Amino acid sequence: MFINAPTPSAEMPEFRAEIRDFCRQEMTPVFRRKLELGQHITKDEHDAWLKALGRRGWLAGNWPKEHGGLGWSPEQTSVFREEMQRVNAPWLIPFGVLMVGPVIYTFGSDAQKKKFLPDIISNSLWWCQGYSEPGAGSDLAGLKTRAERDGDHYIVNGQKTWTTLAHWADWIFCLVRTDPDARKQAGISFLLIDMKTPGISVRPIRTIDKHHHLNEVFFDNVRVPLENLVGEENKGWNYAKFLLANERAAFGEIARFTLALAQLRELLGQVFQSGKPLLQDDSYRKRLAEHEIELTGLRAIVDDVNATVRAGGNPPLIGAAALKIRASELQQAISQTAADAMSHAGLTFDPGALMPGWTAEPDAPELANGLMYEHLYGRAATIFGGASEIQRNIIAKGALGL
Amino acid sequence: MTGLTPEDRQMLHDSLTSYFQDNYTLQQRQTHLETDNQSGYSRKDWANYAELGWLSLTTPESLGGLGGGMTETGILCAAAGRHLILEPIVSTLVLAVGALAELGNPSQKALLEQIAAGDRVATLSHFETRGGFDRGFVETVAVKAGQGYKLTGEKSFVIGVHAADHLIVSARLGDEEGPVALFLLDGDAAGVTRKGAIALDERPGAALIFDGAPAALLGGVETDRMPQLNYLLDKAILATCAEAVGAMAAVSELTTQYLKTRQQFGKNLSDFQVLQHRLVDMHLHSDECRMMVGFALNAADTKQENWSRLCAQTKVKVARSARFVGGQGIQLHGGMGMTEELEIGHYYKRLSVCEAAFGDAAWHLAGLANTKGSDHA
Numbered sequence: 136m137f138i139n140a141p142t143p144s145a146e147m148p149e150f151r152a153e154i155r156d157f158c159r160q161e162m163t164p165v166f167r168r169k170l171e172l173g174q175h176i177t178k179d180e181h182d183a184w185l186k187a188l189g190r191r192g193w194l195a196g197n198w199p200k201e202h203g204g205l206g207w208s209p210e211q212t213s214v215f216r217e218e219m220q221r222v223n224a225p226w227l228i229p230f231g232v233l234m235v236g237p238v239i240y241t242f243g244s245d246a247q248k249k250k251f252l253p254d255i256i257s258n259s260l261w262w263c264q265g266y267s268e269p270g271a272g273s274d275l276a277g278l279k280t281r282a283e284r285d286g287d288h289y290i291v292n293g294q295k296t297w298t299t300l301a302h303w304a305d306w307i308f309c310l311v312r313t314d315p316d317a318r319k320q321a322g323i324s325f326l327l328i329d330m331k332t333p334g335i336s337v338r339p340i341r342t343i344d345k346h347h348h349l350n351e352v353f354f355d356n357v358r359v360p361l362e363n364l365v366g367e368e369n370k371g372w373n374y375a376k377f378l379l380a381n382e383r384a385a386f387g388e389i390a391r392f393t394l395a396l397a398q399l400r401e402l403l404g405q406v407f408q409s410g411k412p413l414l415q416d417d418s419y420r421k422r423l424a425e426h427e428i429e430l431t432g433l434r435a436i437v438d439d440v441n442a443t444v445r446a447g448g449n450p451p452l453i454g455a456a457a458l459k460i461r462a463s464e465l466q467q468a469i470s471q472t473a474a475d476a477m478s479h480a481g482l483t484f485d486p487g488a489l490m491p492g493w494t495a496e497p498d499a500p501e502l503a504n505g506l507m508y509e510h511l512y513g514r515a516a517t518i519f520g521g522a523s524e525i526q527r528n529i530i531a532k533g534a535l536g537l
Numbered sequence: 538m539t540g541l542t543p544e545d546r547q548m549l550h551d552s553l554t555s556y557f558q559d560n561y562t563l564q565q566r567q568t569h570l571e572t573d574n575q576s577g578y579s580r581k582d583w584a585n586y587a588e589l590g591w592l593s594l595t596t597p598e599s600l601g602g603l604g605g606g607m608t609e610t611g612i613l614c615a616a617a618g619r620h621l622i623l624e625p626i627v628s629t630l631v632l633a634v635g636a637l638a639e640l641g642n643p644s645q646k647a648l649l650e651q652i653a654a655g656d657r658v659a660t661l662s663h664f665e666t667r668g669g670f671d672r673g674f675v676e677t678v679a680v681k682a683g684q685g686y687k688l689t690g691e692k693s694f695v696i697g698v699h700a701a702d703h704l705i706v707s708a709r710l711g712d713e714e715g716p717v718a719l720f721l722l723d724g725d726a727a728g729v730t731r732k733g734a735i736a737l738d739e740r741p742g743a744a745l746i747f748d749g750a751p752a753a754l755l756g757g758v759e760t761d762r763m764p765q766l767n768y769l770l771d772k773a774i775l776a777t778c779a780e781a782v783g784a785m786a787a788v789s790e791l792t793t794q795y796l797k798t799r800q801q802f803g804k805n806l807s808d809f810q811v812l813q814h815r816l817v818d819m820h821l822h823s824d825e826c827r828m829m830v831g832f833a834l835n836a837a838d839t840k841q842e843n844w845s846r847l848c849a850q851t852k853v854k855v856a857r858s859a860r861f862v863g864g865q866g867i868q869l870h871g872g873m874g875m876t877e878e879l880e881i882g883h884y885y886k887r888l889s890v891c892e893a894a895f896g897d898a899a900w901h902l903a904g905l906a907n908t909k910g911s912d913h914a
Contacts, residue, residue, distance in 0.1 A: 507737060
């Protein structure tokens with residue numbers, strides 16, 4: 136116990152100053168305001184921002200130098216992410232740079248590295264993740280999308296779902312079944328598929344926040360060159376597991392929670408009960424304190440996971456599961472407090488005020504719509520990337536041997 | 538109010554259920570929301586409710602209504618919650634009708650007939666933005682002007698207010714120290730600004746701003762109406778709780794059904810004990826609330842002592858259960874629970890609105906903690 140003391144988070148004042156300068160230059164006041172209000176941005180706006188990061192090499196700053204990254208230490212990566220979240224920067228879409236990129240440079244062929252890595256680093260290609268299927272959610276290994284060999288191609292048939300931003304993506308990385316007779320996990324392969332290939336169609340799924348983030352993706356006799364197979368055929372599950380740990384570890388975005396708490400505090404200053412702002416209400420002050428305690432706890436999990444990364448490489452699956460459980464719970468707890476605060480003012484939510492093209496200034500409390508959106512869409516945090524129930528199964532098996 | 542016989546209650550329940558099943562599918566509901574921009578609910582259905590007698594359910598028999606009690610109101614509201622009905626039932630049939638029946642002078646009471654016929658809609662706004670859930674926090678002031686009054690102040694967002702023909706609002710008589718009375722205004726009166734907004738569950742409504750708006754005093758006598766208002770708001774709490782009970786029962790049933798058919802890891806999700814226990818907890822919450830709300834509705838009808846305190850207790854219980862049942866409904870449906878095309882997310886939002894309406898669990902818990910049994914108001 137307590138052998139590997141977590142290192143305190145790094146200061147790196149010069150690096151931080153460089154990032155802050157960059158943000159000042161690249162973010163117009165109008166854009167900054169949009170982000171502050173939690174409004175949805177357009178693909179063009181998002182793309183311009185990610186490309187600007189790409190030009191600095193920062194998008195893939197944590198990649199090893201040999202693959203085109205800057206070879207950042209975990210501390211440097213944390214500082215970068217902190218600074219991004221501090222200014223409410225657009226979501227660093229993980230599908231390319233955090234997910235498929237590392238899979239390609241770890242398990243892919245030289246040709247794949249050459250073909251795909253530079254475009255991921257520069258954000259020239261948008262990726263999405265083809266994992267879940269209608270019949271394979273928590274039980275991901277039950278996936279049925281088939282890929283059958285036909286000469287120098289695979290023929291892919293099936294359906295993916297919950298595919299975030301498939302409607303913006305140029306490429307999709309997919310788990311497909313290549314051996315229907317093998318044990319569930321054993322017959323799965325990892326394929327890279329161009330979204331423009333004939334036979335692919337995308338259907339939007341609207342969610343309870345009234346927005347379009349998610350999609351169904353259908354594959355109807357889609358021809359994929361054999362060279363787009365990553366690693367070995369039927370070994371895809373190993374690569375998927377490697378990537379899932381990365382996905383879950385990404386929940387530990389401490390600065391994002393710090394910002395959410397700051398926004399909650401601002402909201403509590405603008406909503407009134409009996410003539411006084413809720414910020415003066417003892418019960419709400421206690422709830423803020425509770426959230427801060429949980430945030431400190433989360434920081435400790437992140438530091439512990441990072442210490443393991445430093446010592447041994449990949450994020451440990453059990454630490455990542457704990458992190459995902461606690462981070463998603465904290466996210467929902469904070470936005471629940473925001474919703475409870477808004478209850479005092481009539482619990483309204485105008486999804487239209489978050490859409491691109493909406494230019495009016497919001498009524499007070501001005502952050503309300505963005506926070507209510509978080510409250511609704513945030514219900515998914517305990518579902519996607521492995522539901523909380525599945526994370527608990529991982530810990531039951533891995534940590535307790537049950 | 539005497540209320541109906543059990544046979545009549547059963548008939549009411551059956552007619553509500555069969556009407557809503559036929560005319561209020563999720564798709565029809567979305568059509569009402571999206572196409573009827575004026576009201577955000579279905580005026581056609583509202584007219585049918587009049588035909589079916591539901592709009593006179595809460596009006597006393599002496600005033601030409603059916604004379605239903607709180608139990609009958611509860612039956613109506615539970616069906617409204619179960620079928621995610623958009624029309625402003627609590628605000629119109631419980632609060633506005635209650636205020637008119639209780640306090641109106643003969644000409645004001647005449648409005649009840651038009652409401653019962655579906656020709657006119659009235660809503661009641663009491664709470665204020667700076668006051669939150671505080672019933673006693675009224676800064677809107679009514680000053681005498683000729684035969685009537687002029688109102689200045691504002692009222693918080695209430696569902697349905699944007700499309701109401703008549704507004705009933707509370708204000709202090711004379712100045713900010715004056716007693717609280719209720720006033721009747723035309724929806725489109727000069728000096729009234731309706732600030733449209735949308736509730737979390739997509740039902741439109743409005744906050745109100747008054748700038749010297751002409752208003753008539755309800756009942757015509759200058760006196761403190763806070764006791765009557767408290768009584769009406771307690772009734773509105775119970776009606777909202779009944780609505781939540783209808784929604785929770787639906788979530789509990791839908792989720793159980795879904796887990797019985799959804800297969801993962803080679804078996805039904807309902808075969809996993811951890812999920813069975815979750816379903817049991819959802820059912821317990823939902824059913825316990827059904828019983829507690831039924832108990833409180835009956836206590837209201839039989840004019841039991843301490844009824845107001847019982848309302849607050851019920852609201853705490855129902856609000857907490859609504860949060861659990863609504864949240865777990867989405868969680869156990871997984872991604873499907875997040876989609877707009879499934880009912881489950883709509884129930885979640887409706888339950889959140891029920892939780893918040895007329896004071897949330899924390900507010901009423903604090904109220905109960907700071908008052909003794911009989912003097913709670």
